[in-house]
Amino acid sequence: MGELRAYAALAGAQARSVFSYRASFLIELFSNVGATVFDVLSVLVLFRATDRVGGFTLPEALLMTSITSAGFALADFTVGNVDRLKVYVRAGTLDAVLVRPLGALPQLLLMDLPIRKLLRVVFGFGVLAVALRMNHIDWTPARVLLITVAPIAAAVFLSSIFVLSASLAFWWVDSGELGSAFTYGGRDFTSYPITVYGPLFRGLFAYALGFAFVSYQPALALLGRPDPLGLPAWAGFAAPFVACAAAVVAAVVWRTGIRHYRSTGS
């Protein structure tokens, strides 16, 4: 309980810090929406050229895109800043965090909470609502449950990818933008029906790394469409479990990384 209050206080402090630069905050807040708008626009543009992509119509594809956008916006807002870890590792700032009686990861996230990205989350969920209206979904209790959980599961999954790629910095300070291939790459991958990708690439990203469960499988389950790639109907409901598994892996790697932390001279 006391710990939760401590985390809340940290988040509040970050908000006040950000508001101390008011003008730049407002500019960033609105310019940030742009990024998410482009995700959706790129799907719309694609459908001007063809009316089916990978065997899916525009509303169906938009549903996949919007589950990803909502989940990614949420993950990027809460956990995305973990990619600054490499800066902290290089500068040794992590020391100050490690001598406090709180978890290192939550502290880092809250101390850097990018409030400017808040509107992206709102926009992401807005598009998701529109996409749900555009499709004629046969609502059953299971599907209602799924649509509440799916964006959160997507966010948990993508957050785990953020943490995993940031943890590289513990071993390899010059990890640079390698992690972005999986975070932003993962977002772009899951924005389209995975049927559009070649089998090798798809096998790696969708199944070996689990990205199929971010938006493609849940969207199929919501639409009641059989998977053209042959996975059974319940696969859509596996998304939360895949997300939990990813979170466990991320937590283990993070913990190992912290033990591996080398700090810097004086």
Add this chain to the structure above:
Amino acid sequence: MIRTNELRKDFTVRVKSGRFRREKRVVEAVAGVTLSIEPGEMVGYIGPNGAGKSTTLKMLTGVLTPSGGDVEVCGLRPVPQRTKLALNIGVVFGQRSQLWWDLPLHESFALLRHIYRVPAAEHAARLRRCRDLLDLDDFLDIPVRQLSLGQRMRGELTAALLHGPRVLFLDEPTIGLDVVSKQAVRSFLAELGATGDVTLVLTTHDLADIERLCERLVVIDHGRVVHDGTIDALHTRYGSRRSLVADLADPLPDGFVLPGATLVGVEADRHRVTFALDGVTAGVAVAGLVAAVSIRDLSVVEPDIEDVVARLYASTDAP
């Protein structure tokens, strides 16, 4: 309070050795440090740059995982029990801030109360004490980024003490401070140490810090402890002696011998002489000198700790 046994930390560095090849090399930053510090002690931990001071401190505070050996602080193992230990220790890294850069100083203190879950009354009492002793009132409302280094350091000290730690670790707390701020920090720490409630471990390059604050001095070089004891013990061990400097009315006679002292310097046409005292008190030596020659002026010079430490670092140069 603090116990280490053969504590070690190795770092692997990769050194370029050829166009594409890199060679792995293991550097022993701390190579077997055994220490035992009792509650209420004030210990100065010194050594040249790269000797392993900060690395030791980081292992004691749970920031770094040791490569070998045992370490225990407040009865806890620092890395596995990091968050529990954090409630019992205070840490000031002279070159890293614990404060919130963009917020007024008093907000950092309020946040730390939540982070350490300190009851409001206790927090207020400790803060009031620090405000009085460190004169914080003038700049409590100023964002930390606008504070001077001296003001910020006083803020850092307060931040490290608000949860009533049993051990306070200070990594170069006076680095970069002006004389007045140094004095303020030192007298605050002296007062804190005098209460006996806090065990204090301090690393520094400014030996005046040590002379003023620490009874016990631990000197580390190349990752090993080369001296552990009082400052006096260090002087005895390295043969540094007090000396007697006298200005004479007449030139010093040839072949003059002062019992219990050695003539080490003659200047100004034999009018100024320096004797090193070999175990006799200054009183006895002065009496002996006054009886033999007529004296204009006289002073007793304490051995300089800087000299001793410089000699100590030089003598341990090769690992």
